[in-house]
Amino acid sequence: MFKTIEWKNNQVVFLDQRQLPLEENLIETNDFRVIADAISALGLRGAPLIGVGAAYGIALGAQEALSGHRDQYFSFLESVDQTLRSTRPTAVNLFWALDRMKKIWKDAEMQGISPHDCTEKLLEEAIKIHNEDIQTNQSIAQKGSSLIQDKDAILTHCNAGALACSAWGTALGIVYWAALQEGKKLTVYADETRPLLQGARLTTFELLKNHIPVTLITDNMAGYLMARGQIHKIIVGADRIAVNGDTANKIGTYSLAVLASYHNIPFYVAAPLSTIDIHITSGEVIPIEERKPDEVFYFGEKRIAPQGIEVWNPAFDVTPHQLIRAIITEKGILYPPFVEKLTLLKQDE
Ligand SMILES: CSC[C@H]1O[C@H](OP(=O)(O)O)[C@H](O)[C@@H]1O
Numbered sequence: 009m010f011k012t013i014e015w016k017n018n019q020v021v022f023l024d025q026r027q028l029p030l031e032e033n034l035i036e037t038n039d040f041r042v043i044a045d046a047i048s049a050l051g052l053r054g055a056p057l058i059g060v061g062a063a064y065g066i067a068l069g070a071q072e073a074l075s076g077h078r079d080q081y082f083s084f085l086e087s088v089d090q091t092l093r094s095t096r097p098t099a100v101n102l103f104w105a106l107d108r109m110k111k112i113w114k115d116a117e118m119q120g121i122s123p124h125d126c127t128e129k130l131l132e133e134a135i136k137i138h139n140e141d142i143q144t145n146q147s148i149a150q151k152g153s154s155l156i157q158d159k160d161a162i163l164t165h166c167n168a169g170a171l172a173c174s175a176w177g178t179a180l181g182i183v184y185w186a187a188l189q190e191g192k193k194l195t196v197y198a199d200e201t202r203p204l205l206q207g208a209r210l211t212t213f214e215l216l217k218n219h220i221p222v223t224l225i226t227d228n229m230a231g232y233l234m235a236r237g238q239i240h241k242i243i244v245g246a247d248r249i250a251v252n253g254d255t256a257n258k259i260g261t262y263s264l265a266v267l268a269s270y271h272n273i274p275f276y277v278a279a280p281l282s283t284i285d286i287h288i289t290s291g292e293v294i295p296i297e298e299r300k301p302d303e304v305f306y307f308g309e310k311r312i313a314p315q316g317i318e319v320w321n322p323a324f325d326v327t328p329h330q331l332i333r334a335i336i337t338e339k340g341i342l343y344p345p346f347v348e349k350l351t352l353l354k355q356d357e
Pocket residue numbers: 050053054055056165166167168169172173177178179206244245246247257258259323
């Protein structure tokens with residue numbers, strides 16, 4: 009799989025996904041601001057990876073505070089935390105990771121732990137969050153693979169693979185395990201996923217590297233492919249899941265779920281428990297990121313629409329739980345009704 013991010017010599021090294029698949033550029037930085045900018049601009053992207061990146065961002069901020077702002081160490085961490093929280097609103101993993109990091113430094117402040125020792129604790133926690141994501145990826149992949157039959161044609165949307173996580177990915181991790189570990193012969197159809205083309209640029213790139221047959225389609229082709237009986241299952245990732253199972257994911261996911269329901273095709277969501285938002289009971293309150301109009305006005309570097317018109321550019325939509333066949337987590341495959349199961353799993357998390 010890809011090494012999307014690592015901690016090396018007191019720096020964070022990450023694969024800048026903005027240039028993929030044409031260039032594989034690594035960014036090395038000891039500046040949390042670089043991490044925050046990369047998350048905002050999708051250089052670092054994908055709900056689980058955003059959480060890991062933000063955790064390392066706090067570790068970098070703590071290092072900076074130790075070297076230059078010792079007497080304002082804890083107030084500096086507060087500002088680092090706010091900078092990272094302001095990057096993107098929808099993927100709950102960002103806030104889940106930052107809350108874990110904040111507990112460490114708030115407890116340290118209360119207990120009079122030194123900035124030096126607190127910085128060490130924060131790095132330990134960030135590495136723990138990273139390693140947990142690696143393990144979680146593998147558990148989701150293994151458990152989800154039981155749903156995949158030999159010769160399945162699977163449709164996926166955006167990128168919920170290794171490039172969205174720390175190892176196998178979530179939705180694509182299931183494909184990798186089924187194909188590479190269990191030898192199932194699979195075909196993947198990848199939605200290009202306008203406007204930022206995570207499917208065309210990242211999902212195809214990953215599957216090609218792993219020698220899994222992939223066919224790229226534009227998003228508006230998915231329905232016709234289902235009508236022709238060419239799709240057996242749909243598996244997508246998630247950015248935030250309410251306890252009733254309503255799921256926010258890349259824009260276009262809801263349309264796939266409605267089409268899947270019409271064509272009676274199983275529609276699965278794959279996500280770690282860190283993507284479940286225990287504080288919300290339905291998808292109606294999930295904050296949906298709206299991004300800048302130029303992402304729609306342009307296709308790559310070329311402007312494709314006239315001046316003088318409006319753009320609406322929500323980066324996510326919400327799929328009602330009624331359209332979801334099952335949610336695949338590291339603790340197992342959850343079938344409806346979701347509320348009690350998700351609540352219990354989050355309580356044990
Ligand atoms: C494994 S979660 C990946 C999830 O994140 C993506 O959003 P973005 O590329 O904007 O970070 C998309 O919603 C994927 O399903």
